Structures are given as C-alpha cells and as structure tokens.
Amino acid sequence: MQNIIIFLHLTVALIVPEIMKKRKILPVIGLTLLGITVLIGCQPKRVSSEEPDFSLVPKAQATPVKSENTEPITIAAVGDIMLGSTSIDETFLPPEDGRDMLKEFTPILSSADIAFGNLEGPMLEGGKNEKCPPESTRCFAFRMPTRYGKHLKEAGFDVLSLANNHTGDFGDEGRLSTRKVLDEAGIKHAGSDRARYSTTYLETKGKKIAFVGFAHNNIVPNVNDLTAARQFVAQAGKNADIVVVSFHGGAEGEKAQNVQWQTETLGTEKRGNLPLFARTVIDAGADLILGHGPHVLRGMEIYKDRLIVYSMGNFATYGMFNLKGAQGLNAVFEMQIAADGKFLNGKIHPGRQEGRGIPVPDKTSAAIRKIRFLSQTDFPATAPKIADDGTITAKENAKIESQKKAKSQKRKRF
Numbered sequence: 001m002q003n004i005i006i007f008l009h010l011t012v013a014l015i016v017p018e019i020m021k022k023r024k025i026l027p028v029i030g031l032t033l034l035g036i037t038v039l040i041g042c043q044p045k046r047v048s049s050e051e052p053d054f055s056l057v058p059k060a061q062a063t064p065v066k067s068e069n070t071e072p073i074t075i076a077a078v079g080d081i082m083l084g085s086t087s088i089d090e091t092f093l094p095p096e097d098g099r100d101m102l103k104e105f106t107p108i109l110s111s112a113d114i115a116f117g118n119l120e121g122p123m124l125e126g127g128k129n130e131k132c133p134p135e136s137t138r139c140f141a142f143r144m145p146t147r148y149g150k151h152l153k154e155a156g157f158d159v160l161s162l163a164n165n166h167t168g169d170f171g172d173e174g175r176l177s178t179r180k181v182l183d184e185a186g187i188k189h190a191g192s193d194r195a196r197y198s199t200t201y202l203e204t205k206g207k208k209i210a211f212v213g214f215a216h217n218n219i220v221p222n223v224n225d226l227t228a229a230r231q232f233v234a235q236a237g238k239n240a241d242i243v244v245v246s247f248h249g250g251a252e253g254e255k256a257q258n259v260q261w262q263t264e265t266l267g268t269e270k271r272g273n274l275p276l277f278a279r280t281v282i283d284a285g286a287d288l289i290l291g292h293g294p295h296v297l298r299g300m301e302i303y304k305d306r307l308i309v310y311s312m313g314n315f316a317t318y319g320m321f322n323l324k325g326a327q328g329l330n331a332v333f334e335m336q337i338a339a340d341g342k343f344l345n346g347k348i349h350p351g352r353q354e355g356r357g358i359p360v361p362d363k364t365s366a367a368i369r370k371i372r373f374l375s376q377t378d379f380p381a382t383a384p385k386i387a388d389d390g391t392i393t394a395k396e397n398a399k400i401e402s403q404k405k406a407k408s409q410k411r412k413r414f
C-alpha cells in the first residue's frame, strides 16, 4: 500500500506541473489525475481518541413538539457535494460561477420538507491549507468560495453534514468559516468537528427532526465508536421526534460498491463496520440512516421498519473527482417517513454527473438498476422493493398492496 501511495504521489508530481503550465488536460492524464486526486484527497487521518463530552451535545431549543400531526415527512437526500475548488486555481470552478449548477434537481430538493446533503469540503476565502505541505504539488485539499453558500440555499438544502474527511482541509479556520457561511444562509449543519457540533435540529410539520453527523476520521461522533454512537443517538432522541443519522464511511471507489459485513478500511484507516453501525444506531432510536463516503452508490435495506441507505454516491463534485463509470452516477433519494419514524415509501430520482461534475437527470435510469442490484445482492432478505421507475416500497407494504390489488381485481370479475 505504502508503495502504491508513493508511486501515485510521484505520478501526480509529474502530472500537476504540466497542468499548471499548459492548462490543457489531455483526457487520459485528466482521468488519471482525477482518480488519484480522490484517492489522495481522501487519505487516512488519525481517529481521534478524544472522549466525547455529552454535556456539549446541543440540546433542541424547546421540548419535543408532541403534536397530533401524523402527516408523513418528506426528506430528500443526496451524497457528496463539492461545487468547485480554489485550492489550486480558479480553473477548478464551474461555469457561470456555479449559478445554475444545481438547477436540474432544485425542484425536487426544494419541494421536500427537508433536503439533506454531505458537503465535502470547507467554504472559505484564504486560510491555510492544513492538509498539504507548502511546496507540495501532489496533495489536494478542497476549498469552496464562500459565495457558493447561496447556491446551496437556492437549490433547497436545509441541512448538510460536515462530518467527512475534507471539512478540515483548511483546519479550524475552514471549519469556522463553513459554519458561518451556512449559518448566514440559514442552512443547518451537523458534525463539523467535536461533540458540540455533532447534532442539529430542524422543525417541520410540527415535528422536531434531529440530524447527527458521523464520520470515520477525527470527527466526533465516529462510526467506529459504537458505545458513543448509541449515546449520541439516544441524546438526540430525547430532544426530537425523529432522528436522522448521517455517516461518512466505507471504502472508496468502483471496487467498493458492496457493503462489507466487517470493518472496512482504506490504507490504515478504519472506515466502519457499517451494517453493524446502522443497526446499532437504529436500536438506539435512529429512524433513517443516510450514508456517503465511498463515492459510489450502494445498496439499501430496511431494519426494524427503518430505511438504511448505505451510500448516496457523488452528487455534485466539480473538477477534482473521478467521475468515471459508477462514480459518475448519482441520485436524489426522496423518502416519506411516518410521524413515528417508520419508512413508508420513497423514490429514487436517477442522475449522473455531466462533464467535470454537473448533476443532471439520467433518462437511462442506470442509478435505479444499480441500487436495486446492490440492494438485492447485499441484503437479499431485507432489501426494499425498488420498481423500474425508482419507487421504493418496504417489502411488507408491497405485499399488502399486491393483496389489495388482487382483491379488487377479484371483485371486478364478479
């Protein structure tokens, strides 16, 4: 592994100065660089040994709203978002300064009661790149312009996870700036750093919804610490009607599309035993699990009537990601959650990233077929039913529906 990383570092060291000089990326070199970028960009970091202090976990402002409202809540969710980076130079920013970059999916995101995504990088101007050595040309850190906060707001995002391996690319200054940008835009965030930023609360249809942001690196809470995970979720459950857990975890890339029933690793880094983690947090009171991190779509399953989405893939990752094959597929997951937290039904809106990373709907529906195949392969007994049009139904509900249909057809015949 060490040798591979050294080799990749050398390759990038050779490629990057050429790019900086010519500003022309030959397709082959470009793809090689993009692949390596993600590999190196997501390099392992130390897992924090800091003991979480639960007294710091934010409390909801008021007691849970115990309203009689039993209307379902619609949550739309996407995976990794990195709208373009100034960390090398401005050529890594999207056309029109990103103005229309998210417009194709804005109607779906805006119409949901809550729209969620994983913001894979800090938003700041200036600052100090804390990831890469000063004269390094072989290491990548992401830095989105602060003015892009409004693109996220205009696209309809209500809450973002900052628990991932890029939020800290520009250290504490980057984390602070990102929180400020999102606070000013009116977008909630979970998991940017220590326990006090782990959890955030939103209110919709008279219900209080908690979002807890987990990651595999030095973020608190951590997917590898199941004892603390239980406590974070239980704490959130005391303050909210519905608890959503977001996690950044799992190995990365084309070969990491299947969920492993053991701790996944990348290099020396532990990236979580995700089925065990998901079940543990549901047992502790979580109602919906939204995974991201592998840069590819993964399967889904239902456990105790709660939906687990293991990876939502890259959603809008501009200029610095490998978008080849499975890594270019994306989707918006639209889910109806009952007032008691049970999964009712949902819809996969299939998409892909075009060019250097603009999300667009995909008429071929490749993402739907991919998610269905992976769900059935990895979770034969617990996968939800996924129809050709992307409709997601819990298998039990699907059975009831088909019984109803059969009954009414029988009636018609008489």
Ligand SMILES: [Zn+2]
Pocket (backbone or CB within 6 Å): 042, 120, 164, 165, 166, 248, 293
């Ligand atoms: Zn990542």
